[in-house]
Structure formats: structure tokens, C-alpha cells
Amino acid sequence: MSKRVLAIVAIGTAGLALFLLLFVGLPRWYGRKPRIAPSGTAAAAAAPTAPAPPGRKIKAHLYYVADDGMRLTRVERDVPYGEGAVEQAREIVSAQVAAVVDPLVSAVPAGTTVRALFVTEQGEAFVDLSKEVVSAHPGGTMNELLTVYTIVNAITENLPAVTSVQLLVDGKEVETLAGHVDLRRPLTKNLNYLREEKEEVKTKN
Amino acid sequence: MLSRDGRRPLPLSLVNDQEYVGLDDLASTFQLTVQDSLGAVTVSYKGKTIVLTPDQTLASVAGRLISLPAPPVRQGRRWLVPVEFIARALTPIYDTRLELRKPSRLLIVGDLRVPRITARYDSVGPAGRLTIDATPRANSTVSQDGDRITIKFDADALDIPGALLPPQSPPSLVTAIRAADPVSIIVDVVPRFGGLKAAAQPLENTMRLAIELSPPAQTEPATPPANAPPPTPAELPPAFGQPTTPIRTITIDPGHGGEDGGAKGANGSKEKDLTLSVARRVKAVIEARLGIRVLLTREDDRNVALDDRTALANTNKADLFVSIHANASVRKTVSGASIFVAAFDRDAARSAGVAERVPAFGGGLRDIEMVPWDLAQIRHLDKSSEFATLLEQQFHDHVPLAMHPTEQAPLRVLESANMPAVLIELGYLSNPEQEKVLAGDVFQGAFVQALTDAVVRFRESLQNGTSR
Numbered sequence: 001m002s003k004r005v006l007a008i009v010a011i012g013t014a015g016l017a018l019f020l021l022l023f024v025g026l027p028r029w030y031g032r033k034p035r036i037a038p039s040g041t042a043a044a045a046a047a048p049t050a051p052a053p054p055g056r057k058i059k060a061h062l063y064y065v066a067d068d069g070m071r072l073t074r075v076e077r078d079v080p081y082g083e084g085a086v087e088q089a090r091e092i093v094s095a096q097v098a099a100v101v102d103p104l105v106s107a108v109p110a111g112t113t114v115r116a117l118f119v120t121e122q123g124e125a126f127v128d129l130s131k132e133v134v135s136a137h138p139g140g141t142m143n144e145l146l147t148v149y150t151i152v153n154a155i156t157e158n159l160p161a162v163t164s165v166q167l168l169v170d171g172k173e174v175e176t177l178a179g180h181v182d183l184r185r186p187l188t189k190n191l192n193y194l195r196e197e198k199e200e201v202k203t204k205n
Numbered sequence: 206m207l208s209r210d211g212r213r214p215l216p217l218s219l220v221n222d223q224e225y226v227g228l229d230d231l232a233s234t235f236q237l238t239v240q241d242s243l244g245a246v247t248v249s250y251k252g253k254t255i256v257l258t259p260d261q262t263l264a265s266v267a268g269r270l271i272s273l274p275a276p277p278v279r280q281g282r283r284w285l286v287p288v289e290f291i292a293r294a295l296t297p298i299y300d301t302r303l304e305l306r307k308p309s310r311l312l313i314v315g316d317l318r319v320p321r322i323t324a325r326y327d328s329v330g331p332a333g334r335l336t337i338d339a340t341p342r343a344n345s346t347v348s349q350d351g352d353r354i355t356i357k358f359d360a361d362a363l364d365i366p367g368a369l370l371p372p373q374s375p376p377s378l379v380t381a382i383r384a385a386d387p388v389s390i391i392v393d394v395v396p397r398f399g400g401l402k403a404a405a406q407p408l409e410n411t412m413r414l415a416i417e418l419s420p421p422a423q424t425e426p427a428t429p430p431a432n433a434p435p436p437t438p439a440e441l442p443p444a445f446g447q448p449t450t451p452i453r454t455i456t457i458d459p460g461h462g463g464e465d466g467g468a469k470g471a472n473g474s475k476e477k478d479l480t481l482s483v484a485r486r487v488k489a490v491i492e493a494r495l496g497i498r499v500l501l502t503r504e505d506d507r508n509v510a511l512d513d514r515t516a517l518a519n520t521n522k523a524d525l526f527v528s529i530h531a532n533a534s535v536r537k538t539v540s541g542a543s544i545f546v547a548a549f550d551r552d553a554a555r556s557a558g559v560a561e562r563v564p565a566f567g568g569g570l571r572d573i574e575m576v577p578w579d580l581a582q583i584r585h586l587d588k589s590s591e592f593a594t595l596l597e598q599q600f601h602d603h604v605p606l607a608m609h610p611t612e613q614a615p616l617r618v619l620e621s622a623n624m625p626a627v628l629i630e631l632g633y634l635s636n637p638e639q640e641k642v643l644a645g646d647v648f649q650g651a652f653v654q655a656l657t658d659a660v661v662r663f664r665e666s667l668q669n670g671t672s673r
Binding site: 065067068069070105106107138139140141142143145175176178179180181182184185187188191192194 | 268269270460461465466467468469476511530531532533534535536538539543545550579607608609612613614615616617618620628630633634635
């Protein structure tokens with residue numbers, strides 16, 4: 001008798017647990033929107049630390065040289081999801097400096113990689129780039145401005161928790177990349193170098 | 206305000222010693238749309254916008270930052286903006302040329318030839334010399350009718366300061382100068398004066414008309430006034446000097462050098478060579494024509510640290526710093542010259558110019574203003590922008606300009622300059638066509654001339670500003 005009651009209670013409890021898992025837990029789990037909005041503008045810094053399924057992507061705005069050569073154009077691309085602000089910033093910058101194919105043209109010299117990335121509590125990001133960003137830089141104030149603000153805008157636009165970005169090269173502070181833009185201080189977002197058109201180029205990743 | 210339709214007044218208000226103009230007046234005159242939304246005032250003209258923020262001297266003009274001498278202020282329902290708003294914010298987005306001449310309280314709309322006229326009288330023994338300058342250059346014809354000399358200028362209107370000449374007394378042969386009609390002035394001379402000789406001589410951007418007046422007792426008959434042959438220099442007494450100048454020294458900085466070649470041209474030329482060659486020409490022309498000392502931050506192909514370039518200008522108390530560069534773009538078709546003025550973020554601007562109390566010789570304390578080396582340029586940004594605007598005006602039609610000719614950017618070499626400073630990009634070496642042009646005599650000659658003219662106009666502006 002008591003065994004039977006126990007079995008019924010156990011089966012009932014298991015059934016209830018299964019019901020809750022199937023109809024309440026899983027829909028919530030899968031239905032939960034990532035804290036990184038499709039526009040890529042949500043605060044990834046505040047993203048929860050739930051484990052992400054492998055291959056998960058977010059939409060982020062990356063920056064490439066506009067046709068006029070004097071401004072940047074904003075392109076929405078898929079970027080791997082990163083855990084927290086630092087990881088997400090690293091994924092965004094890695095995607096930003098990666099080689100691109102026509103019609104995109106990057107202001108970041110080919111071969112540049114991200115060596116390290118830190119974010120302070122004050123929201124300053126320090127991005128350490130490989131030496132190619134200097135050695136392969138073609139020079140010119142305009143090119144240099146576009147290189148610098150490609151990285152600065154890619155981080156500050158996609159991660160509002162980051163307010164300024166200081167570029168380092170090969171682990172060290174540098175005065176400039178090519179003799180013009182002052183890199184001794186963190187730089188804030190600058191949309192002056194963004195082409196004014198509203199339309200955005202969408203490309204496949 | 207002066208336009209093809211004639212003259213009309215534009216009301217000004219004085220707030221804290223700053224001249225302001227009503228945005229509503231500007232809106233009705235220039236067909237602007239003004240929107241006052243939360244925390245910002247947006248002024249639009251044909252799809253281009255100016256965004257003003259109350260209590261802020263920085264404004265965004267079609268996406269570019271400009272600085273105003275004072276923030277916009279609200280008076281009742283009206284917004285007032287400093288008159289410089291016209292030159293710095295409205296001019297870049299307006300499709301007709303606007304020229305604000307603050308000392309003359311004149312706003313010129315459209316391509317009108319409105320030379321500024323100044324006059325000076327010098328006694329030369331019993332004779333006299335009347336010097337009349339028209340800037341920019343305007344030819345004139347001189348005619349005499351008894352005691353009256355009429356000078357008619359080839360112009361649309363004249364910009365004449367309140368009094369062309371202070372009240373004159375004997376032995377001056379000139380009794381008064383007055384405006385006759387929109388393009389003529391009349392010089393009243395003493396009765397039965399001996400005659401005159403007039404000669405025009407171009408002087409940089411100015412046409413100088415020298416009228417030699419003979420005293421009444423002279424028996425020599427009057428020579429025909431107009432189109433008289435220019436006197437040989439020997440005939441002119443040596444009293445003709447350049448006016449005192451607020452610009453005595455200019456530092457020209459040929460970009461890059463030594464191991465740092467700068468941008469590489471599509472056909473292999475190097476930025477460092479081009480900038481040095483152009484800087485040398487600039488030095489030769491400015492020193493010869495304007496008598497201004499020009500210091501080069503490098504005289505040959507060598508490495509010079511960015512701080513050392515500005516240090517040379519600062520320690521020599523240069524009045525102007527011009528860094529010369531050549532640009533490059535990953536897009537090979539981009540071309541045209543650009544002028545850069547330094548940009549600072551808000552935190553940096555706030556930390557500049559902090560007064561500190563330090564012990565003084567002989568005891569006690571005194572306040573001194575501490576200007577961090579890196580932020581020395583902040584206090585000169587207004588003048589730097591003014592010079593950049595003058596450069597852009599002089600480049601028009603002479604030096605091909607880029608799509609965004611004047612920009613603000615955090616450029617390292619400008620930040621420590623303790624004087625008005627700009628960085629000029631001559632053009633794009635990455636563009637094969639432009640690379641050839643930049644190396645040529647025609648381009649370099651035109652560039653040097655335009656830069657020299659801009660220096661002359663800047664000097665005039667400084668003179669007018671300080672003499673007020």
C-alpha cells in the first residue's frame with residue numbers, strides 16, 4: 001500500500017517536473033532574447049553569464065571605407081557571441097580587423113590582429129593591436145583617421161558600456177599610427193567620419 | 206547686409222559684450238528652418254543641418270564640429286547666436302557665398318566685389334601724398350574737377366569704415382574724404398592746389414592708389430590725372446612702409462622626414478619630399494613678399510619628433526603654425542586638398558587653463574594660468590578655425606579642394622602649438638593623377654600664392670581685431 005502511494009507520488013512529481021520543464025522552462029530558455037539586440041547596440045557588458053550555444057552570433061555594426069574614401073560606412077554583420085564586455089569587444093574587433101573582400105574595403109591594414117583587449121571599470125577599452133597596424137599603414141591623415149575611428153567606433157557603437165578606446169601597438173602605448181592622430185589618450189566615439197546616408201550596406205558574413 | 210538687392214539692416218543685440226543676431230532674423234533672411242527641440246536647436250537649410258546646444262560653444266554643422274565665441278542664448282521666445290555663427294556655421298551649408306566682415310559690420314551675400322577702402326595722408330614737405338588701399342584689389346579711375354577729386358572703383362559696392370580719414374588741418378592739402386555713390390569716393394582738396402599725379406600699384410591682395418598732391422604755390426601745370434604712368438620708385442619718398450604687423454614669425458612644418466617617409470605616391474613619390482619642396486617655396490615667397498620671418502621645422506631630409514616641431518614654433522614665439530602634408534586613401538580616386546584644425550574632447554578642454562596659486566618673488570602668492578603643453582592649442586582654436594576658413598576661401602579656384610575641405614581632428618602636431626595652427630593636406634598622393642599634379646610647378650605656385658594671400662588676409666583680420 002505504502003509502496004503504491006509512494007510510486008504514485010514519485011510518478012506524479014516526475015510528471016509535474018517534466019511538465020514544468022517542457023512547457024515552462026524550455027520555452028523560456030529558448031524564447032529568451034539575447035541581451036545583445038539585433039542592432040548590436042545593447043549593453044553586452046551587462047549580458048548574463050549563461051552559457052552560449054556554440055556558433056551563436058550577434059549582429060554588430062562594423063565600419064569600412066565609404067566609396068568617397070573620406071568617410072566610413074556602417075555595415076551590419078554577424079559576429080560571434082562573446083561572454084561579457086571584454087570577450088564581446090574582442091570578437092567585434094577581431095571581426096573588424098579581419099580581411100574583407102570586395103566591395104568592402106577596410107581602413108585597417110591587412111595582417112593586423114588583436115593581441116589583447118582590456119576594459120576598465122570606467123568604461124575605457126584598451127585595444128592592443130599587432131605591429132602590422134603601423135608597419136603596413138599606407139599613411140596620410142585621412143587613412144589614419146579612418147583606421148583609428150574604425151576601431152573606436154566599432155567598440156563604442158556596439159558596446160555602449162565602453163565610452164572610450166585607447167589603441168596600443170605591440171603591447172605599448174604609441175603617439176600615433178602614421179604621424180598624425182594623437183593616440184596618447186583614449187578617444188571617444190566620433191561619428192563625424194561616418195557617411196551621412198541612412199542606408200546601410202548589408203552583406204553576408 | 207549687402208546683396209544684389211541692395212543694402213538692408215540686420216538687427217544685432219549685445220549680450221555680455223558679444224554681438225548676437227536673432228536666429229529668427231537669419232531664418233527669414235536666408236530661408237532657414239529652425240526647430241527648438243529638447244535640449245537642442247536645429248537649423249536646417251536644403252537638407253543640411255546645424256545643431257546648437259544651449260550653453261555650449263561647440264556646434265555641429267553638417268556633422269562637423271565648429272566652435273563659436275559664445276554659446277547661443279535664449280531671449281524670451283527668440284534664440285540669439287553670436288554673429289560669428291554666420292561665418293562659421295551658416296557659410297559652410299549655404300549655397301551662396303557669405304562673407305562676414307565683423308570690423309566693418311558688413312555681411313556680403315553672393316559674389317559681390319566689395320573692396321574695403323582705407324585712406325592715409327602723409328605730408329611730404331609742402332606737398333602731400335594720399336594713399337588709398339582697396340582690398341581685395343579693385344581698379345579705379347581718378348578724375349579731378351576743381352577742388353574735388355573723384356575716385357571711382359571697379360566694384361559692386363564699397364566697404365568704407367566710419368571715417369576714411371581723421372579730420373585734417375593745414376598743412377594737409379586734403380580737407381575731407383567722403384562717399385559719393387556706392388562705388389565712388391570724393392576727396393576734397395584745398396582751393397587752387399597745384400595738381401596731382403596718381404599711380405596704382407598692386408600689393409599682395411591690395412590695390413594701392415598713391416595720389417601725389419602738389420601745393421597751391423607750385424607753378425607746374427597739373428598733369429592729367431587718370432591713367433598716369435606709375436612713378437618710378439625713385440620718385441616715391443621712402444615713407445611708404447608696410448603697416449605694423451601682428452604676424453612677425455610663421456613656422457612652416459614640412460611633414461615627416463628621414464626614416465618616416467609619410468604616404469607613398471601611386472607612382473612612388475614620397476610625402477616627405479613633396480612637403481619639404483613646398484615648404485621651401487612657401488618660405489621663399491612669404492619672406493620676400495611679406496617680410497615675415499619663416500622658420501622651417503626641418504631644412505632637409507631628417508627625422509624630427511612631433512613635439513620638437515611645435516617646440517620650435519613655441520620657443521620662437523611664432524604667430525602662426527602651418528604643417529604641410531600630403532594625404533592618402535585606400536580609394537585611389539579620392540583627390541583634393543584639406544585643412545585640419547585640432548580637436549579636443551570635452552574633458553581635455555575642461556582641464557586646460559587651470560589657474561594655480563604659486564609663490565611670487567618677494568613673498569606672497571600669485572595666480573598663474575597653467576596650460577598643459579598638450580593642450581596649448583585649445584585657447585587658439587577660434588583663430589585657427591578663422592585661418593582655416595581664409596585658406597579655404599583662397600584655395601577656391603586655385604587649389605583643388607577635397608569634398609570635406611575643412612575638418613577638425615585630434616592631430617598630434619597641432620595640439621601643443623601655442624598659436625593659431627593648421628595642418629594642410631595638399632592633395633592625395635594615392636591618386637596617380639593628383640600625384641603628378643602635386644609635383645608640378647603650376648600646382649605648387651598656385652598653392653604658395655593662395656597660402657600667402659590667406660596669411661595677408663589673416664594679418665588684416667588680426668589688425669582689424671586688435672585696432673578695434
